[in-house]
Amino acid sequence: MDSPLPSIPAKRYFTIGEVGELCGVKPHVLRYWEQEFTQLRPVKRRGNRRYYQHHEVLMIRRIRDLLYDQGFTISGARNRLQELVHGDRSLNRGLNEPSGLDGESTALNEHAGEFSVFALADVDFSSDNSHDTSLQKELVAIRALLTI
Known part of the structure; x- marks a missing residue:
């Protein structure tokens, strides 16, 4: 608006x-x-x-x-929110994978429970689905570094 x-x-x-x-x-x-x-x-x-x-x-x-x-319609918005929540859950599961960078994986795992779809609410993920997961992981990594 x-x-x-x-x-x-x-x-x-x-x-x-x-x-x-x-x-x-x-x-x-x-x-x-x-x-x-x-x-x-x-x-x-x-x-x-x-x-x-x-x-x-x-x-x-x-x-x-x-x-x-x-x-979006009400139904479309409902579906989109569910997609974001499911994407957030799989993103949190992906944080448990080893990263190869010293300390980064540990820091992300410690803070994984603090992240939710609402922390990323102002980010528009609608343009290209193939980049959603990598962009979300990058945002989570940045947020984890800022909260340490």
Whole structure:
């Protein structure tokens, strides 16, 4: 869309109104997406109030990007998210392979559990599938080096 989304504050939980403002989506759309995307499961507390966590805000931004900016249908966006999650799982499995570089494999293995599809949410992997895995591995390696 036209204007960039605001940065996500360092909070543990966000109300549906806050998430709507952070993601540029109205609350009724968020409630609908909860029905369509099983990955969205906000905590419900007293009075059935929804509280979203940081990773869910990132997921909503990714869904919004797929639907509004990339033109996916709900079904197509659901499938694309599942592809990204499956790719992320196989990427984490690939981190256990020896690398040949001193210490790199160990550092990656130590941090493998910290990576998820949401850490790569702002990267567009839609252009060429043959480069997805190598690009994802490179990004994970860079991130691991930055967090050491």
